Amino acid sequence: MLFERAKKIFPGGVNSPARALKHLPAPLVAQGAEGPYLYTDRGRLVDYCLAFGAVILGHGHPRVREAVEAQLRRGWIYALLTEQEVEFAERIRRHVPSVEKMRIVNTGTEATMNAVRLARGYTKRDVIIKFDGNFHGSHDYVLVKAGSGAATWGVPTSAGIPQDVVKLTVVVPYNDVEAFYKAVREVGERLAAVIVEPIAGNYGLIIPDRDFIKALREETERVGALLIFDEIITGFRVGLGGAQEHFGVRPDLTTLGKVIGGGFPIGVFGGRGDVMDLVAPSGPVYNAGTFNAHPVSVAAGLATLRELETGQPYKTANEAAEKIAKAVEDVAGRAGFDVVVKQIASMFQLYFKKGHVKTPQDVRESNERLYLKLHELAIKHGVYLTPSQYEVNFTSAAHTGDVVEETIAALERAFTELKSQIG
Ligand SMILES: Cc1ncc(COP(=O)(O)O)c(C=O)c1O
Numbered sequence: 001m002l003f004e005r006a007k008k009i010f011p012g013g014v015n016s017p018a019r020a021l022k023h024l025p026a027p028l029v030a031q032g033a034e035g036p037y038l039y040t041d042r043g044r045l046v047d048y049c050l051a052f053g054a055v056i057l058g059h060g061h062p063r064v065r066e067a068v069e070a071q072l073r074r075g076w077i078y079a080l081l082t083e084q085e086v087e088f089a090e091r092i093r094r095h096v097p098s099v100e101k102m103r104i105v106n107t108g109t110e111a112t113m114n115a116v117r118l119a120r121g122y123t124k125r126d127v128i129i130k131f132d133g134n135f136h137g138s139h140d141y142v143l144v145k146a147g148s149g150a151a152t153w154g155v156p157t158s159a160g161i162p163q164d165v166v167k168l169t170v171v172v173p174y175n176d177v178e179a180f181y182k183a184v185r186e187v188g189e190r191l192a193a194v195i196v197e198p199i200a201g202n203y204g205l206i207i208p209d210r211d212f213i214k215a216l217r218e219e220t221e222r223v224g225a226l227l228i229f230d231e232i233i234t235g236f237r238v239g240l241g242g243a244q245e246h247f248g249v250r251p252d253l254t255t256l257g258k259v260i261g262g263g264f265p266i267g268v269f270g271g272r273g274d275v276m277d278l279v280a281p282s283g284p285v286y287n288a289g290t291f292n293a294h295p296v297s298v299a300a301g302l303a304t305l306r307e308l309e310t311g312q313p314y315k316t317a318n319e320a321a322e323k324i325a326k327a328v329e330d331v332a333g334r335a336g337f338d339v340v341v342k343q344i345a346s347m348f349q350l351y352f353k354k355g356h357v358k359t360p361q362d363v364r365e366s367n368e369r370l371y372l373k374l375h376e377l378a379i380k381h382g383v384y385l386t387p388s389q390y391e392v393n394f395t396s397a398a399h400t401g402d403v404v405e406e407t408i409a410a411l412e413r414a415f416t417e418l419k420s421q422i423g
């Protein structure tokens with residue numbers, strides 16, 4: 001069995017913990033992907049994980065494929081400036097005007113690491129505030145009370161990070177304005193930056209209050225710290241302008257990734273021109289990378305942005321998420337479960353609980369065991385939900401009406417079977 005071989009060569013048998021699926025005897029093995037479907041050793045599945053949000057047009061989109069093939073014909077790496085990366089960056093800036101200047105890197109992890117370093121370099125201060133359950137990638141500054149795979153596997157604060165580094169990251173409850181004010185008072189003049197997922201997609205889906213986001217902007221400005229929006233999930237997903245457009249708030253720095261690479265590795269950190277001018281070679285904050293602005297990722301990203309600009313992908317993907325969110329509450333209710341569904345644009349997550357989901361604590365109070373059971377049964381019925389309570393489901397432009405109907409019917413069968421299993 002492939003997993004046995006994989007376990008002998010990869011820790012836990014996988015190359016990222018989120019792929020390990022702790023509730024199943026073995027992870028799924030991918031064989032291909034097209035449109036809304038994953039082809040796996042468990043058969044064809046409608047995909048709602050979509051590479052943890054990296055895919056928004058659907059798998060194997062023809063425009064992206066053509067752009068990548070055309071790039072391959074021109075060679076695939078130069079380590080020189082290209083016209084294409086300038087066009088790509090200009091397009092990003094047009095839609096996200098707070099990003100006056102940017103650097104294109106390879107992953108979201110690199111983007112947030114550099115954004116934090118830059119904020120420290122700019123303010124000449126050392127402490128950052130992050131929020132409980134937010135995930136900003138796997139580097140030392142932010143792997144403290146993190147969401148995503150770190151929460152799924154019970155290691156929200158990673159071993160191996162020096163205590164002296166952990167001490168510089170103050171963790172505050174998400175979507176709690178009073179706790180935030182208190183933390184800012186306590187940190188005082190050492191506060192370099194506040195980094196936040198403006199809509200949290202790594203602890204299920206948590207949509208914060210507008211007042212919380214406004215408070216982050218006002219307080220950071222008042223104390224001379226920088227506000228970093230980590231839009232690696234929400235950027236170009238909740239709309240061309242991301243969560244900052246949704247809330248009408250302009251952060252000092254923004255990180256992007258996932259969608260803007262069209263399924264290829266990418267990250268961007270950018271923001272205020274005066275701050276970005278501190279990045280080497282124009283300033284003393286160092287960032288570098290052999291693969292930065294990789295031509296294949298940029299080609300795929302540019303093709304993706306062009307498609308998104310037509311508006312049609314958002315219409316289809318958002319309608320699909322809305323319909324599924326409504327249907328899940330209905331079918332779950334008919335099967336006898338209390339389920340809350342949160343949805344915004346093409347993101348949704350469901351929780352086995354009553355009441356609301358506004359904080360990480362609310363997520364912790366939902367029944368994770370039932371979620372994982374449902375996940376397993378949904379696979380049996382042809383649907384791949386996101387594989388953890390601490391992740392989020394995504395839809396794409398390939399999730400058309402018929403695919404949505406197929407999904408709802410499959411989920412109805414999964415909920416009914418779940419009820420019969422647990423009595
Ligand atoms: C909000 C957020 N920030 C940062 C990251 C890190 O991105 P990457 O996996 O590309 O390193 C992720 C996803 O992993 C993310 O969801």
Ligand SMILES: N[C@H](C=O)CCC(=O)O
Nearest residue numbers: 016018052148149202391
């Ligand atoms: N939730 C993560 C990204 O958004 C999942 C990606 C990973 O950890 O492999």
